[in-house]
Amino acid sequence: xxxxxxxxxxxxxxxxxxxxxxxxxxxxxxxxxxxxxxxxxxxxxxxxxxxxxxxxxxxxxxxxxxxxxxxxxxxxxxxxxxxxxxxxxxxxxxxxxxxxxxxxxxxxxxxxxxxxxxxxxxxxxxxxxxxxxxxxxxxxxxxxxxxx
Amino acid sequence: xxxxxxxxxxxxxxxxxxxxxxxxxxxxxxxxxxxxxxxxxxxxxxxxxxxxxxxxxxxxxxxxxxxxxxxxxxxxxxxxxxxxxxxxxxxxxxxxxxxxxxxxxxxxxxxxxxxxxxxxxxxxxxxxxxxxxxxxxxxxxxxxxxxx
DNA sequence: ATTGCTGCAAACCTTTTGCAAGAAT
DNA sequence: ATTCTTGCAAAAGGTTTGCAGCAAT
Numbered sequence: 001x002x003x004x005x006x007x008x009x010x011x012x013x014x015x016x017x018x019x020x021x022x023x024x025x026x027x028x029x030x031x032x033x034x035x036x037x038x039x040x041x042x043x044x045x046x047x048x049x050x051x052x053x054x055x056x057x058x059x060x061x062x063x064x065x066x067x068x069x070x071x072x073x074x075x076x077x078x079x080x081x082x083x084x085x086x087x088x089x090x091x092x093x094x095x096x097x098x099x100x101x102x103x104x105x106x107x108x109x110x111x112x113x114x115x116x117x118x119x120x121x122x123x124x125x126x127x128x129x130x131x132x133x134x135x136x137x138x139x140x141x142x143x144x145x146x147x148x
Numbered sequence: 149x150x151x152x153x154x155x156x157x158x159x160x161x162x163x164x165x166x167x168x169x170x171x172x173x174x175x176x177x178x179x180x181x182x183x184x185x186x187x188x189x190x191x192x193x194x195x196x197x198x199x200x201x202x203x204x205x206x207x208x209x210x211x212x213x214x215x216x217x218x219x220x221x222x223x224x225x226x227x228x229x230x231x232x233x234x235x236x237x238x239x240x241x242x243x244x245x246x247x248x249x250x251x252x253x254x255x256x257x258x259x260x261x262x263x264x265x266x267x268x269x270x271x272x273x274x275x276x277x278x279x280x281x282x283x284x285x286x287x288x289x290x291x292x293x294x295x296x
Numbered sequence: 297a298t299t300g301c302t303g304c305a306a307a308c309c310t311t312t313t314g315c316a317a318g319a320a321t
Numbered sequence: 322a323t324t325c326t327t328g329c330a331a332a333a334g335g336t337t338t339g340c341a342g343c344a345a346t
Contacts, residue, residue, distance in 0.1 A: 021300060021345045042335080057303050062336065064301095078228055081311085083335060096273050105271055114262040115282075123253055124287030125244050131283040134263075139272030169320045169325055190310080205328050210311065212326095229336085231310060 006088050008034050011073055018071055028052040029064050033074065039085035039095070039104055075130040079104060094132035100141035154236050156182050159221055166219055176200040177212050181222065187233035187243075187252055223278040227252060242280035248289035 011030045012022055020026075032040075032048035040048075042061055049056045065086055068074035076086045079097040085104070094112050096105040109129050116127045137145075159178045160170055168174075180188075180196035188196075190209055197204045213234055216222035224234045227245040233252070242260050244253040257277045264275045285293075 019300090023301065023345075025302075055303070058335090059304085059337075060302060078226060080226055081232070084229065096267060096271060096275075098273070099276065099279075105273060107267065107271060111263055111266045111270070115259055118259045119244060119255065119282070119284075122259070123244060123255060124290075125246075125253060125284055126286075126290060127244075127282050127284040128247065131247075133281065134267070134275050135279040136267075136273055136275040138274075142272075142274060167325090171320075171326065173327075203328070206310090207312075207329085208327060 005090060006034065006073060011068070014071055014073060015067075020067060024053045025049060025056045025060050026064050028056070029061060030068075033068075033086070033088050037087075039077070039087045039106075041083040041085055043083060045086065077131050077133050079133050080135060089130065092129040094129070094134065096138070097133060097135045098138035098141055099135050100137055100145075103138055105138070153238065154182065154221060159216070162219055162221060163215075168215060172201045173197060173204045173208050174212050176204070177209060178216075181216075181234070181236050185235075187225070187235045189231040189233055191231060193234065225279050225281050227281050228283060237278065240277045242277070242282065244286070245281060245283045246286035246289055247283050248285055248293075251286055253286065 008027075008030055011034070012027065015026065015030075016022060028049040028051075029045060031052075032045055036044075036048070042058065042065065045065070046056065046058045046061045049061060065074055065076070069076065072089055074086055075089045076084045077095055078084050079095055080099065082102075092109040093106045094109055096107055097103075098105075109132070112127070112129065112132055116129065119125050119127055156175075156178055159182070160175065163174065163178075164170060176197040176199075177193060179200075180193055184196070190206065190213065193213070194204065194206050194209045197209060213222055213224070217224065217234075220237055222234055223237045224232045225243055226232050227243060228247070230250075240257040241254045242257055244255055245251075246253075257280070260275070260277065260280055264277065267273045267275055
């Protein structure tokens with residue numbers, strides 16, 4: 001259920017082993033993913049990669065991300081209507097997305113365990129813990145609303 | 149936290165009371181929503197409305213859906229990368245989306261209560277119960293996978 | 297020498313928006 | 322008469338794809 005941590009070399013090795021080729025774009029993408037431990041959009045990753053490889057195109061980023069995802073290195077989540085966010089598969093966690101300000105909070109997956117088990121028991125459904133995304137209103141936005 | 153059930157007349161009355169005007173498109177849309185108790189895309193709703201009002205355009209459907217949503221009559225959820233699904237606000241429930249076959253299961257929101265409370269307590273975050281969407285793999289797809 | 301990867305540009309899909317004409321009140 | 326709504330068409334935003342050339346193996 002996800003490695004502890006991925007190093008750049010881990011990832012490149014996995015990429016090679018799977019038959020993929022290592023390109024400058026892939027290297028820069030992997031580096032960006034490892035360095036920013038946050039949830040980033042494909043657009044942000046493209047920008048990061050372009051610092052090192054100015055010619056890199058969004059389509060390549062998408063293709064590389066898909067390759068990494070199929071290897072279990074990267075996961076993505078859809079948080080509402082906006083662009084998907086990508087991050088390294090790591091310690092599993094859920095996402096709380098504020099529908100007012102858009103902030104994303106990561107919460108430990110332990111919070112979801114009761115739900116995960118109930119859903120498996122009652123609905124024979126295996127929750128993908130990586131894709132957990134719950135929307136609502138964060139404390140700051142709720143407070144701001146009360147004052148208006 | 150949501151009415152028990154909406155009738156067509158309930159909805160039209162609410163629409164009128166709020167200052168909105170009743171048009172043929174709105175009437176057909178409301179009828180489609182009440183009749184199909186499922187989760188439908190804007191595209192499907194457009195098709196349903198066009199049976200009665202062939203000239204209705206998708207943009208009008210979107211605008212009407214937004215109006216209905218602001219009145220608390222309709223809610224929508226984003227289940228993955230595909231089009232959003234809309235349905236009448238009713239007994240609150242969560243969604244389980246199978247990432248293999250795309251089926252959507254509705255589950256009672258009681259399953260989410262432990263999570264909702266933990267998240268409020270620990271993260272000061274108010275979950276929007278209508279938007280709960282959890283992805284994973286349904287029993288049929290898991291079984292099919294085991295046999296392959 | 298293979299053949300996987302790339303950038304570019306264009307296509308795609310869902311949703312939003314501008315606008316002038318039309319319709320509900 | 323007022324002004325809310327509509328249809329159309331175009332735009333927008335995110336993602337995917339076709340293709341010919343480039344590059345990693």
